[in-house]
Amino acid sequence: MSGKVKVLLVGAAFSADLHMEGYARCRDIAQIVAICDKDVSRIKELAERFGVENYKAYDNYDDAIDEVECDLVDICLPNFLHHDVALKAFKKGRHVISEKPLATTAEDAWEMVDAAVKAGRKLFYAEDWLFAPALGKALEIVEEGAIGKPMYIRARECHNGSHSPFTQTIKYCGGGCMVHLGIHPVGFMLALKNNRWTELVAMTSGGSENNYIHKKMEGEDWAACIIKFEDGTSALLESNYITVGGMEDVIDIYGTDGCMHIDLTFSSAIKCFSTPGLKYTVEKADMTKGWSRPAVDEKFNLGYVGEIRHFMECCLENRDAKTGLRGIDGLEALKVINLIYKSAKEGRKIVNEAISV
């Protein structure tokens, strides 16, 4: 393929905005040719904000997929719709980017992977952590041996609850904070260890009335998992919706000769005190008065810009994405999330039978 990747963006709200930042910075190789959202006012607003011109607007993704001449369909819709849109896009011979989680069930996720193979097209899994520059630098430091052999990693994504109404009902989303937020640390660790996990044990708050705060949410609002890998590394992966003050994306790496602490959301170079408050500081901040650490280029630092360029380059060269960003990696991450739920529900350790230890 030569020229620019023509993109149909499906969904025009929160995650579409994150992806748009990426497209806005790779206009040399990508072009948004159409945007679809059942709420058309969001399409106009999004396109105007990012200066997208000469695009077609659709309120129905069946029509959009059918009519739009494009190379790739980028799915920024609620979790339960990823499967349907992806299958329709592959049927039309398009490549697909799916937001996380790949689907609400492992069966649907597997069908998406299978449909991509049968169509001879790529399924890209949008795990932005893998493009966060700070994490990339941290892995370089590990690679040079500066902290010895990593033995234990602690990673978490936590905030005060999702803005999206679809995240309240398991049928629409597949679970609670672990499937929404914990899938980032899970995906990151699986990519680091090439999916070679051996055993895990987990606990969650249980969902609904058992939750700490979000009693109306069917999924859990707190979850933690201890997981071991074939090379002996262990990790504690956590997510919760009970964290106030802004989103925490924190990774701690303990090695035989040192350790490292990476803070993706509160490591701004700016420290500000404001009496009236700022317009915005960091994702999911409850308030912006008093002391804050206003994010600098937040979408770049969380990896959204890098992931979109990577997917566009893969598309142009018709190659698979890097480990952690392929459809099969999204499938593996979802399988692990489901086993975390199983472990928590049954109160027992789960062993990965596919890998002998």
Ligand SMILES: NC(=O)c1ccc[n+]([C@@H]2O[C@H](COP(=O)([O-])OP(=O)(O)OC[C@H]3O[C@@H](n4cnc5c(N)ncnc54)[C@H](O)[C@@H]3O)[C@@H](O)[C@H]2O)c1
């Ligand atoms: N990688 C990340 O950090 C990140 C962050 C947020 C969300 N996400 C993921 O992105 C996806 C979307 O989440 P969001 O936060 O943008 O959700 P959202 O609720 O903010 O937006 C969903 C959009 O989809 C539209 N929509 C719903 N049903 C539709 C239909 N049938 N046809 C057309 N449009 C329809 C809605 O009108 C809305 O504009 C989810 O899978 C979520 O897990 C990823």
